[in-house]
Structure formats: structure tokens, C-alpha cells
Amino acid sequence: xxxxxxxxxxxxxxxxxxxxxxxxxxxxxxxxxxxxxxxxxxxxxxxxxxxxxxxxxxxxxxxxxxxxxxxxxxxxxxxxxxxxxxxxxxxxxxxxxxxxxxxxxxxxxxxxxxxxxxxxxxxxxxxxxxxxxxxxxxxxxxxxxxxxxxxxxxxxxxxxxxxxxxxxxxxxxxxxxxxxxxxxxxxxxxxxxxxxxxxxxxxxxxxxxxxxxxxxxxxxxxxxxxxxxxxxxxxxxxxxxxxxxxxxxxxxxxxxxxxxxxxxxxxxxxxxxxxxxxxxxxxxxxxxxxxxxxxxxxxxxxxxxxxxxxxxxxxxxxxxxxxxxxxxxxxxxxxxxxxxxxxxxxxxxxxxxxxxxxxxxxxxxxxxxxxxxxxxxxxxxxxxxxxxxxxxxxxxxxxxxxxxxxxxxxxxxxxxxxxxxxxxxxxxxxxxxxxxxxxxxx
Numbered sequence: 001x002x003x004x005x006x007x008x009x010x011x012x013x014x015x016x017x018x019x020x021x022x023x024x025x026x027x028x029x030x031x032x033x034x035x036x037x038x039x040x041x042x043x044x045x046x047x048x049x050x051x052x053x054x055x056x057x058x059x060x061x062x063x064x065x066x067x068x069x070x071x072x073x074x075x076x077x078x079x080x081x082x083x084x085x086x087x088x089x090x091x092x093x094x095x096x097x098x099x100x101x102x103x104x105x106x107x108x109x110x111x112x113x114x115x116x117x118x119x120x121x122x123x124x125x126x127x128x129x130x131x132x133x134x135x136x137x138x139x140x141x142x143x144x145x146x147x148x149x150x151x152x153x154x155x156x157x158x159x160x161x162x163x164x165x166x167x168x169x170x171x172x173x174x175x176x177x178x179x180x181x182x183x184x185x186x187x188x189x190x191x192x193x194x195x196x197x198x199x200x201x202x203x204x205x206x207x208x209x210x211x212x213x214x215x216x217x218x219x220x221x222x223x224x225x226x227x228x229x230x231x232x233x234x235x236x237x238x239x240x241x242x243x244x245x246x247x248x249x250x251x252x253x254x255x256x257x258x259x260x261x262x263x264x265x266x267x268x269x270x271x272x273x274x275x276x277x278x279x280x281x282x283x284x285x286x287x288x289x290x291x292x293x294x295x296x297x298x299x300x301x302x303x304x305x306x307x308x309x310x311x312x313x314x315x316x317x318x319x320x321x322x323x324x325x326x327x328x329x330x331x332x333x334x335x336x337x338x339x340x341x342x343x344x345x346x347x348x349x350x351x352x353x354x355x356x357x358x359x360x361x362x363x364x365x366x367x368x369x370x371x372x373x374x375x376x377x378x379x380x381x382x383x384x385x386x387x388x389x390x391x392x393x394x395x396x397x398x399x400x401x402x403x404x405x406x407x408x409x410x411x412x413x414x415x416x417x418x419x420x421x422x423x424x425x426x427x428x429x430x431x432x433x434x435x436x437x438x439x440x441x442x
Contacts (some may be wrong), residue, residue, distance in 0.1 A: 313336070
């Protein structure tokens with residue numbers, strides 16, 4: 001959501017820029033809020049010549065400098081010539097794009113990864129290029145964001161180009177007939193049928209899972225498995241510190257043996273001294289007490305090795321974060337989840353909830369693959385909202401995905417749940433109406 005808001009804000013900045021220079025400044029510097037890079041260089045066409053327009057940071061490039069000539073030559077080899085029928089694209093500069101005569105000069109300014117965002121529109125043709133350089137590869141989600149950014153920048157620069165030629169509103173006039181037509185179209189659009197939907201955060205969980213907790217107060221000595229490891233029922237998971245427990249068990253054993261020796265001696269002495277018989281009852285009681293203490297110490301030793309209650313996957317953050325940490329009885333250590341029972345847990349805020357069918361359609365967009373989606377349907381919906389760990393009151397909805405072989409426990413993303421059909425006007429005004437009703441009380 002933060003990325004989306006940043007994209008909207010960046011779109012607003014470049015579209016409202018009062019000049020090409022202002023738009024260029026936002027392009028080379030504000031793009032960093034969405035995609036990281038070491039350096040950004042914007043090159044724009046002046047006629048048939050590509051010249052440097054802006055560079056990220058406080059640095060500046062002379063449009064007539066050799067730096068601009070080198071970039072122009074490289075981009076001419078790396079990308080097609082301007083073409084009004086070709087949409088903008090993204091190209092990563094590779095060694096084969098660089099002419100042999102420029103390889104030495106390119107080595108002075110190159111980074112490990114150099115990405116070119118081609119800026120062009122069908123109306124204005126090729127407008128320029130945005131060169132982004134950094135040492136780490138550009139991930140697929142970043143490339144997808146750059147494609148959207150490239151389209152925004154292309155239209156913004158095309159707008160500046162149009163303003164420079166003839167002014168944006170110089171030829172735009174609306175007569176009464178046109179205004180009435182637009183108003184009629186807006187009214188008709190209000191009644192376009194659409195399907196209401198909920199968009200909410202979601203997480204892949206296992207329906208069949210067991211929580212592993214500390215059996216008593218102590219310190220975690222070792223974690224015997226790695227996060228995400230497959231375990232079998234009875235496998236050792238966690239060992240609590242046993243040194244103090246061994247010492248207590250040994251002391252309890254010695255006290256028990258000493259009481260047994262005392263009882264044996266008292267029985268022998270009672271044969272010659274009847275008064276010793278009174279000690280036998282006391283020693284029998286002491287032996288029972290010592291036996292209980294010893295059995296308890298032995299049980300703590302056995303319980304200090306925590307084993308898996310079922311087959312599954314061990315779900316926890318990090319081994320080093322747990323080892324050596326003190327725990328109290330009942331503290332959660334990890335979860336053993338059955339990967340064959342994956343479901344989607346959707347947390348819907350109270351003010352976003354809709355009336356849903358029993359098997360409402362669901363689309364899930366994982367953060368790890370934002371361009372892919374998984375289809376499914378709801379299994380059950382909580383009738384009462386409950387607070388999340390961050391305090392937000394949400395309804396918990398579980399959904400079954402049709403194709404979940406590629407999913408992993410713990411994956412997070414965004415789910416879209418589809419409700420009944422309605423009209424576009426209600427869909428747009430529903431949330432404002434709820435807010436207004438909450439404020440006014442009507």
C-alpha cells in the first residue's frame with residue numbers, strides 16, 4: 001500500500017510540474033522512493049539529438065559533455081530508434097549493446113547492472129530514456145514498477161512537450177451540448193453494474209498445526225532443527241538447559257538413598273531397642289516424600305527434551321534468536337504445521353466488511369509474486385471481530401485456494417473477496433457514506 005501511495009504521489013508531482021526541468025528533477029530523484037539505485041540519468045531528445053537533462057543528487061551534467069555523447073551512443077545501440085508505433089519498454093544494457101570503440105569509455109561510467117527505461121508515447125514518439133545504475137540486480141517486481149513509472153513519465157514529458165508547443169488549454173472549449181453529453185455519460189456510468197469486493201491483507205497458514213510451548217521455566221539450550229524443516233512425530237525439536245535439572249535429580253536421588261539407609265538401620269536397631277520403632281513411621285513418610293521429589297526431577301529431565309507431536313513443517317523465525325533465551329511455562333517456541341492443510345487467513349477490517357456468500361470467490365496476490373494470482377473460495381467467516389497483534393479489529397476469514405502447490409506457509413499478500421452485484425455509484429460512495437453516517441449518527 002505504501003508503494004502504491006508513493007506511485008500516486010510521484011504521478012501527481014511529475015504531472016503538475018510547471019516545466020520540463022522540474023519534472024526531470026522529480027524523475028531522477030523521486031524514483032528512488034520506489035526503486036533503489038546508485039545513479040539515475042535522464043536523457044531527452046532535442047530534435048534528433050539525445051542530451052542529458054538531469055542526474056540524480058546534486059550533481060549536474062553538461063548536455064554537450066562527452067558523458068552525454070557516450071550515453072547517447074550506447075543507448076542508440078541498446079534500444080531501437082524512436083518509433084511512434086512502439087510503446088515504451090525496459091532494456092538492460094549488456095556487453096553486446098556496446099560498440100567496440102566505446103567499451104573503454106563505458107567502463108569508466110558503468111555499474112554492474114544498468115537498466116534503461118524507454119520513454120515514448122504514440123502521439124509524441126520517442127521522448128528520451130531514463131538510465132538507472134546499481135550494483136545489485138533489478139528484481140522482477142521492481143521491473144514491473146518501472147514499467148508503470150515509465151508510462152507515467154512518458155505521459156508527463158509528453159504533456160510538457162505539448163505545453164511547450166501550443167499550451168494545454170488553448171484549444172479546449174466545451175459548448176453546452178458537449179457539457180450535457182458529458183453529464184449524461186456520468187449519470188449512466190453511475191448505474192454500470194459492478195461486483196462489490198473487499199481487499200484485505202492475507203497470510204498462508206496450515207489449518208492443522210500444533211503449537212510447541214515451553215513445559216516449564218528454563219533456558220533454551222539448543223534447537224535441533226532448522227526453520228522450515230520437515231519433521232516426523234517424535235523427532236527432537238528443542239532441548240532446554242539440563243545442567244541444573246541433572247543436579248536437582250542427583251540431589252533428590254542421594255536424599256532418597258540416605259532415607260532408605262536410615263530406615264534400614266532403624267529397623268535393625270528396633271530389634272534390640274523398642275523405642276526405635278517410632279522412627280520407622282517417620283522414615284517411611286520421608287522416603288515417600290523423597291521418592292516424589294526424585295520422580296518429579298526425573299520427569300523434568302525427560303520433558304526438557306521437546307519432541308514433535310505430529311509430522312509436519314517447523315515454523316519459526318530463526319534458530320539463533322531462540323537459543324540461549326529464557327522462557328516461562330507456556331511460552332510459544334514454534335509451530336508444527338501440516339503442509340497438506342494449507343488455507344488462506346484473511347483479516348478484513350470492520351469498516352470494510354461486506355455481506356458475503358457462503359462460498360465467495362477469492363483471489364490471492366502473494367507479495368513474492370505480485371503479478372500472479374491464486375483463485376479460491378471462502379471456507380468460513382468469523383461472526384465476531386477480534387483484535388490483531390497490532391490492535392486492529394478485524395474479521396477472520398479462511399479461504400481454500402484451488403491451486404496451492406506453489407504456496408508456502410507464512411507467505412503474505414493481498415486477498416480480494418468478491419460479494420454481490422451492485423452499481424458503480426454505490427461501490428464508489430459506500431465507504432464515504434459509512435464515514436458520514438459514523439460522524440453524523442444517521
